[in-house]
Amino acid sequence: MRDIFFSKEKMKYYELLSRQFPTIQDVSREIINLEAITNLPKGTEHFLSDVHGEHEAFVHILKNGSGVVRRKVEEIFGETLSEDEKSKFASLIYYPKETLFHMKQSKDKVEEAWYHQTLKQLVSVCREASSKYTRSKVRKALPKGFEYILEELLHEQEYVENKQAYYDSILSTIIEVGQVEPFIIAISELIQRFAIDHLHIIGDIYDRGPGAHIILDTLMKYHSIDMQWGNHDIVWMGAYAGSLPCIANVLRVSMRYGNHELLEENYGINLLPLAKFAMQTYKYVEPSFMPKVISELNQKDALLIGQMHKAISIIMFKLEGQFITRHPEYNIQNRLLLNFIDYEKDTITLDGEIYKLDWFGSPTIDPKYPYELSNEEMEIILKLKTSFMTNEKLKSHIDFMMAKGSIYLNYNNNLLFHGCIPTDEDGKFSRVTLDGGTYSGKALLDHYEKMLRSSYARRFEAVDDYDIDIFYYLWMGQYSSLFGKSVMKTFERYFIKDPITHKEYKNPYYKHYFSADYCDKVFEEFRMNKKVSRIVNGHVPVRVGKGESPVKADGKLIVIDGGLSKAYQPVTNIAGYTLIYNSHGLLLATHEPFDSAKEAIDHNVDLISEISIIHKADHRVLVGETDIGKKLKEDINNLKTLLGMYQKGIL
Structure with a gap:
């Protein structure tokens, strides 16, 4: 390795970094850890706009991950549960406290077998929802009080020989000590947490709706x-x-x-x-x-x-x-x-x-x-x-x-x-x-x-x-x-x-934003790569009933104000959009009107969303290709330099 020379300021930085990672083993472990993270699939981003105080529909969208949670339920239990059972199970995940209370108020007694089966099903969904995150990230998200139990359940395969009895005993003990309902609430909220890795709100939280x-x-x-x-x-x-x-x-x-x-x-x-x-x-x-x-x-x-x-x-x-x-x-x-x-x-x-x-x-x-x-x-x-x-x-x-x-x-x-x-x-x-x-x-x-x-x-x-x-x-x-x-x-x-x-006249932007060339001009202005970049807009409702499309300029611009606000729904003919950006590409969820959380709990009514693919990535997008990944790669390079300084005896 060639000799390494740094300015005083740079040396001071590496001296500070060495306090955090004082040995070759410490640096090496962190490099391995960060490299592994950059090779995971990117987290799922959700984009919402023009919420306008419609708190019940908004909160439900967060709870069901714009339909992501229901799709996971469908993927896992599509052949083993009836449609009614899947709807009830999804409602439990969205509103665990309210659903459990509603069940206890009914004449039918909740049997221990139901708790045991439901816990198994919840663990299966949670395991799938958390599968693209590191164990460290999952561990940090675990609810207080149930960290150890959940970590064991998520990383133990119940059908592996010699593990089934251990796995079942954990579930039985949860029920026996009276912690089954708090546990159901905790794991349901954890599933909701994993469905959306990062949330973007593109304006207008206030006015019109009451919440x-x-x-x-x-x-x-x-x-x-x-x-x-x-x-x-x-x-x-x-x-x-x-x-x-x-x-x-x-x-x-x-x-x-x-x-x-x-x-x-x-x-x-x-x-x-x-x-x-x-x-x-x-x-x-x-x-x-x-x-x-x-x-x-x-x-x-x-x-x-x-x-x-x-x-x-x-x-x-x-x-x-x-x-x-x-x-x-x-x-x-x-x-x-x-x-x-x-x-x-x-x-x-x-x-x-x-x-x-x-x-x-x-x-x-x-x-x-x-x-x-x-x-x-x-x-x-x-x-x-x-x-x-x-x-x-x-x-x-x-x-x-x-x-x-x-x-x-x-x-x-x-x-x-x-x-x-x-x-x-x-x-x-x-x-x-x-x-x-x-x-x-x-x-x-x-x-x-x-x-x-x-x-x-x-x-x-x-x-x-x-x-x-x-x-x-x-x-x-x-x-x-x-x-x-x-x-x-x-x-x-x-x-x-x-x-x-x-009559209020829109800015000419709304005339030009149909043009891919104009969008490229915007990307150049904001120093972005026009080959891969997109504009995500809110503010102007998309009048679906009049044939308008949220996707404009050959896919370079997407308007996601679809009328989550009830005041706009007669204009839009829908009840809002969610743009979803996951490791496979860009999806647009088009929502139908949502009455209330009470209706969802009492009758297992979900917010129905139609999913359409806007862009399918030619490969699965990894964390290393995101903005966070770029920062991680900078950290990896600095750690590799520190490792070299240790190996050369400079530090």
Whole structure:
């Protein structure tokens, strides 16, 4: 071996590494271990987007691994169990606590033989689900209290001679000492854990559905996750950071979908001052302000939510006008709509056309100073600001999103982002001036994230909204990569019946992303290999009923917003997508509507998913070919260098 020469800094690194691996045997063992890991099949990644508070469907997808768990049950027991038995067994894996409770409440006594057989079946599924992981990784995932037992069961073959009695005795003892139900729960959750190795959430956890807080509580406990922020996430992040227009918008959307309980009961936001003000100020409200879930509310509650909805919307339009005035560089002065109203005739002039307003007006708008909040409105929004910024539960959720999230992510040759790369009509990346600099493409998204993180870090030092306005811009700005449209027509949808005024024009990105050449241009911009890379998008629902496909640009781009949110399902005709990337290739799971966890438990109803192959790898993809594998290979090379230094006597 040639002499090895290193700089002082490099020598210091290897001296530190030698403390972790102080002998030739230690280094050699670690090299062997890491080399073995790089030759395992890659873990299964799942991609979900636009969850929009639909917690029951979302949690069920995690529990059944987008159908992966049921397929394993089918592969193992396809010939030995009936369809009904397989459905009941799958339901047990998804909801072990609830299913066991349901069984005990029934008239039929649960026999010891059933426990024994079920334990064997669960071990078989768990063994199959864990088969592509190292023993070390499996060991780290084992639930506390059952580590030794599970490790023995997973690595002992019960049908091998001289082992069957040992294997059966373990199962019998579990039942005998009264630990069978905790064990069933533990192994079922372990199967769920092995079905998904890493989870990507490509934006929009919040709004529309009622359970965003449940989704975030679930994700905070998840073993491996990243997320790319969506526009609905950003506005909640801005609300917690203290942005007044973001706070008003969060309340507006929550009222629109009747999600006041999310704010009041789950986050503890005090809505009483707004409710009192709304009842006194808005005796009547336009139909457009009545909550979309009105069938689930009594008439009195629905009216109150409608009143609160209008009250906070007027406050939001005023705050939005202040935001626009603070930022002439955003060039959105044409959205100062309260300036264009003839308050005597109840009309508005847009683009030279006069439209009749379908409204009862607002007594809080001063035509001379339309964007000034009344004293009561100011008091309400400032109380709400305090309530948002001092909310510990919301803080934990937003801190988690900041820690695990980003505007975009390049992961294993997949470029993940929620909305778009702002693009001009000619296909060139839009040049946007911010903070005295001009940015486009990757640099623009990087600068957005830098601004967001800086504003979030300084949220308690912000003198006024100017310091945190980036959150609201990314909610509705023309060149926001998360919004992806030229304008947001909220006012028009509320107050003008003519649908021509409601049209929101998508960024040209959504015209160009059908082109493989354009996608290659994006890959070059993000310094990715265009021969193997893909874009994974959310944000824009795929209208399957109108013949749209989630796969575009010859397979280089995949849109996975399939309508997990019930509000979108009439448009998409399905109930969401999951993209699955395993060692064999890319699969797309198309989900049918899911009623509830209760329905799944009571009647063994699963979320039905149709699986289609998007790309089949020409060989089984190994860990060594992934981003983690590249890092492992760097570690192996450094360890081999350390080994050489030991052998040469340098260390």
